[in-house]
Amino acid sequence: KQEVTQIPAALSVPEGENLVLNCSFTDSAIYNLQWFRQDPGKGLTSLLLIQSSQREQTSGRLNASLDKSSGRSTLYIAASQPGDSATYLCAKGGATNKLIFGTGTLLAVQP
């Protein structure tokens, strides 16, 4: 049973463009929503964590929002750069502390 879904699966944009990555989840019993970046051969880098009581978090060019009622989170990347190219994963945290991940969005930013 897929609880966390990410759309699109892959995205290619020209450098400088603003973009939005989508994450949806089926269970409203959510404690937090965490966004990660995954680079080939490397670990997962935590980008942003939104608590269930919050609506959004910002870090530099990144902004993540959380709408529990609709079961959605978005990651907004402003002024994209080639160095932003990676796989972006969202993960839902529940009462049991384990994270449930989506399958990721593979982002390519073309110079």
Add this chain to the structure above:
Amino acid sequence: GAGVSQSPRYKVTKRGQDVALRCDPISGHVSLYWYRQALGQGPEFLTYFNYEAQQDKSGLPNDRFSAERPEGSISTLTIQRTEQRDSAMYRCASSDIAGSSYNEQFFGPGTRLTVL
């Protein structure tokens, strides 16, 4: 400061052999998690510890998989009688507050296991 470390980074073994994967969490982190990630998929939960106590092992696929964290720091994930289907990236994460919504998890680089 040092992040989560895992060893070995790569492990190639023959079917039927036992393997032990090690995770060294961020110093002082209370909770430690193991995940497994297949190619093209997100990580899937295996088990987690608060201090030395295993809190949830519902994600372990079968009884060939076990994990321990005897002193509440370093953890070992052991796979007995490995099978080809066990080939995957095994990821470890830690967080500093147990049982809290402020549960940001920090991941290590992973161990790539290949079973021939």
